[in-house]
Structure formats: C-alpha cells, structure tokens
Amino acid sequence: MITYDIKDYRVPIFTVDSVLFSVDSGSLNVLLVKRNNEPFKGKWGLPGGFIDIDNDVSAEQAAIRKIVEKTGAQPQYLQQLHTFSSPKRDPRGFSVTLSFYAMIAYQAVASQLSSIEAVKFIDVDQALKKKLAFDHHQIIKMALSRIQQKALYSMVPAYCLPNEFTMTDYKNIIEIILGQSIQRKSLIRRVEASDMFEPLNKFEHSGRRPAQLYRLKKGIEPYHFQRNMTLSV
Amino acid sequence: MITYDIKDYRVPIFTVDSVLFSVDSGSLNVLLVKRNNEPFKGKWGLPGGFIDIDNDVSAEQAAIRKIVEKTGAQPQYLQQLHTFSSPKRDPRGFSVTLSFYAMIAYQAVASQLSSIEAVKFIDVDQALKKKLAFDHHQIIKMALSRIQQKALYSMVPAYCLPNEFTMTDYKNIIEIILGQSIQRKSLIRRVEASDMFEPLNKFEHSGRRPAQLYRLKKGIEPYHFQRNMTLSV
C-alpha cells in the first residue's frame, strides 16, 4: 500500500524560469517581467513560476504557459538549460528552479508587448547590468553562453527568424548572437547541408540585388553539425 | 513582508537520480539499486531520492550524497542530464526528477559492491532490458546517448579511468562507450591537444612492448574539441 503525503516532509520550493531570446535591430534581447509579488516585488526577473500540478502536464508546458501569459505567443524553440538549487537563492527557503532557454521571432511579439508596461524585451547586455530578482543574472549568463555555443554548431538561431527571411537576415542573427562577424559562404554551405530552409518564389527588394526569401521547413528537427565554426581571435 | 508556507500549496514531488557509469572488462555498466521502499518496492532503479533541505547545499550535493551512500565513493565526474516531469511518472502524484550522469573508475568501487546484494553495476544493455522503477529506462537511454556524444567531442570518458592508465586503456573505454573502434592515432592527437594527461616515469608490462603510464592532471577542466570524431557507418 502506498502511504505518502508530501505535506509530511520539508520539501524545496520548485519553480520554472525561462530566458526568452529574440533579435531585433542589431541587438540580442531577453524578456524581463516586473514582479508584482514577493519576494523581489518591483524588481525585474525572468518569466516563470510554479507548476500547476492539476493542469500542467510537464515542466516544459508550465514554462511555455508562463511565456504565453506574458507575451501572448508561443516560443518557436524551448530547451532545458540547467537546474539551479540552493538554500539561499530564495528568501523563503531551499529553492530549485528548472531554467529554460527559448527563442521567438521579435515580430511575433513586438506589437503586443509595446502596450504592457511590466513586460519587455531588453538588450541582454543591459539586462546583465541590472539588479535582477533571485539568481536570474546567473541564469541569463548561462543561457547566453549556451546559445552562443549552439550558434557555432547548430541551426538553432533559425528559431528566432520570422516566417519569411533572407540569408542575410539569418547571418545577421548569428552575428548578433556571437557578437562577431562570420563568413557568409560558410553559413550558406551549412544551411544547404542542414536542408532546413526552403526557398520561396519571392524576393526581398529592400537592398540592391533582390534577395531570395526562405522559410523554415515544417516539422523538422534542429540540425547539428559535426564541427564548430571557428571564431577568429 | 514575506508570507509563504509551502504546505499551503499543492506542489510536485521533487527528487534527484543519477546514472553512474563505469567501464569494466569490455562492458559499460550502470549502477542499479534494489528499492526497499514503495513505490516500485523490490524493483531495480537508479540511485537517488529526496533533497535534505536542512543539510544539502544543492541538488548536485544530494545526488553525490546518494551515490556515496550506495557505493562508498565519490564520482569523478557528475553533470546534470535532464529534468523529467509528469503527473504520471510516480503513482504518488506529479513528480519531477533532476537526473545526473556521472562517471567513476570501476576499481574505485568494485570491492565494496561485491558484498552488497542490493547495489550492483550491470551492463547498460542488460539494464535497458529489465523492468526498472519509474521512467528510469528512459533516463538511462538519454544518459547513454549523452555520454556517447561526449565521447565524440570531449575528454569526459577519461573520468572513468583508474589513477594510472595507458593510452590503450583510454582507447578501450571510448570504444566500449561508443560500441565502435576508433583510430588510435586520432585519439593520441586529441589527448595531446587536451593536455589533460601527464606521463609517469612508469610503464605497464602486461603486453609485449611496455606501455607508457599516465595520470590525469590535477584540477583540470574536461577538455572539449571543436569537432566530433566521425563514426564510420
């Protein structure tokens, strides 16, 4: 017979938190939310909170639910980052947070956000200069270095592209994430190998020579390469 | 003012579990423990359990504590794998487990374990054929694929080497993890680039030509390469 009541035990506080990235006009942004509850009421922090064990089917779903509540849109990519745990990170007691990093196209959320005071995208370097709630500074730092790594060996940055985009759009996103320029030719070779983009019968006419428009193929897994791109020192 | 009592909320069960790997006589083993509590009493499962929020300082420390309790030895390497969460994975209710993968030299634990009936190393393929507690089957599968990936681009397999070892020992460990043979020359090039081994003034005389003995340098970070080794299909 199973006899177990969680209320008989002293258990940690368990939460989820997400670092939602988006690229816009030359800067890599993360979503911050102004807290209107204790602890750290009034401070900026990551979107997240408790699992609703009666309605959520997983921690991932809880994290996505929190992002949807704040932005009105689903992230295009979301993965576990790391679990941070300590008796000190929350004044209420021993706390564990499962953090995620996620990506979304800026265009998918920009309009909704402009009307909400307490939710905003902010340049990641600016965010890291602020006094944030909990250990969210550390979480953002780890998420940043994770997506920078991913940018070197995967197509994951493609998940913050809008529906239609050019190769230059994609190159810009990677360069903004890395903070360094890369070889266009190398990128194109990788995109071809990944087979993740499909060309549309459309061109973008903003520059001089029109640029081929692409979209992400449907139902495809993020491609991982065998090698990292090399960053020139 | 902070008012919060975790007992006022319905919260998930939170545990840690570890997949402890070790290589011995041609097989990759994982540590299994026979459960003597419900749920899944009598079934084999991964070493793990609840955080002791009064004594543990982190989830990592809780995971290590559980491994030490079962084996008497500290793992040489331990990293977060993934957090598994669902309302179904535990009959007691919504449950979250933070899983780790870890490595230890077989020699460091073999003698203690032989005397304990309820704790054993078992070949990972055998383990995956058993009916294990919870979703531990899935956790082991993910841990296996993670260390196989790590074997392709890092020196992490070195953490299941004994204090003194030869290059052939290291090659064998990687081949056992991958289930495939690799080029000795490629391995040596990588070992040199990593600068993680230091040669001793000793040789092993078991084969024909004596083999240089090495040890892991102290206080060194696991090295990661820019490329994967390629597995011939």
Next chain:
DNA sequence: CCAATAGTGTCTTTTAGACAGTATCAC
C-alpha cells in the same frame, strides 16, 4: 554608367581518417 547588396568559385588551412612503418618487449 556606378554603388550596393546578393550570391558563387576556388584556393588555402585545419584536423581527422587510414594505414604503413618503426620500436620494444617476452619468449
């Protein structure tokens, strides 16, 4: 035509794979 951005061709560089060759031991 020119300027600017899009896109290609191709040579170099890097590092792993393949594998033949040499070294050192027990017998």
Next chain:
DNA sequence: GTGATACTGTCTAAAAGACACTATTGG
C-alpha cells in the same frame, strides 16, 4: 630470431576560412 603490442610518420579526405569574382538591382 618471431610475434605481439606500443607508438610514429605521413598521405588523403572533408569541411571551414578567406576572398576574389560575378550577378542583379535602383539610381
């Protein structure tokens, strides 16, 4: 010596870096 395992030299192959080249537009 032979056989076995340890170790090295070196050619080839694969994929990224560098960068010059061509292509296509607006003006």
